[in-house]
Amino acid sequence: MISFEAVNIQWLFFLLAAATFSVLGVLFPNWFKELGNPRPHNGLKLFNECLARHQFGYFTFFCALYLAASFDPKRTWIRNLNWFAIALSLGFYGYGLFSSARLDRKISKNHTCQKDTECEVAFPFRFRLRLSLLNIFFALVSLVGGVFLALLVKP
Numbered sequence: 001m002i003s004f005e006a007v008n009i010q011w012l013f014f015l016l017a018a019a020t021f022s023v024l025g026v027l028f029p030n031w032f033k034e035l036g037n038p039r040p041h042n043g044l045k046l047f048n049e050c051l052a053r054h055q056f057g058y059f060t061f062f063c064a065l066y067l068a069a070s071f072d073p074k075r076t077w078i079r080n081l082n083w084f085a086i087a088l089s090l091g092f093y094g095y096g097l098f099s100s101a102r103l104d105r106k107i108s109k110n111h112t113c114q115k116d117t118e119c120e121v122a123f124p125f126r127f128r129l130r131l132s133l134l135n136i137f138f139a140l141v142s143l144v145g146g147v148f149l150a151l152l153v154k155p
């Protein structure tokens, strides 16, 4: 059922490219914006924005799989799983953007700092992890689903 043929490796590379370009699309504008207008705790915010936006790469990947990949026709559950993955990645993307927008409020509940300046205060690892945990979980679910579906493509 799962195979590691050339076509599967190609789909894995496409998955890697889709996720990477989505992340780069967030990083580059942020780095340029930071030069002139730094925001406090940019690292934590940027990390969560990257996790959210890279879900759109998964959305692209799952749509491409649905349109171009061939699966075992006897296993109809794979197509259903593909549909589910499309919907899930869109949901993860939406929630990720929402949680990124709420991050300012969550940070300001625990800590106040001036706007539009860098803040020297480093949050504890557990606090940063707590704020990012759901986005990390979504990223892992999408990664497992994407790799699994890529390996199910029929050579």
Ligand SMILES: [Zn+2]
Pocket (backbone or CB within 6 Å): 040, 041, 111, 112, 113, 114, 119, 120, 121
């Ligand atoms: Zn601060």
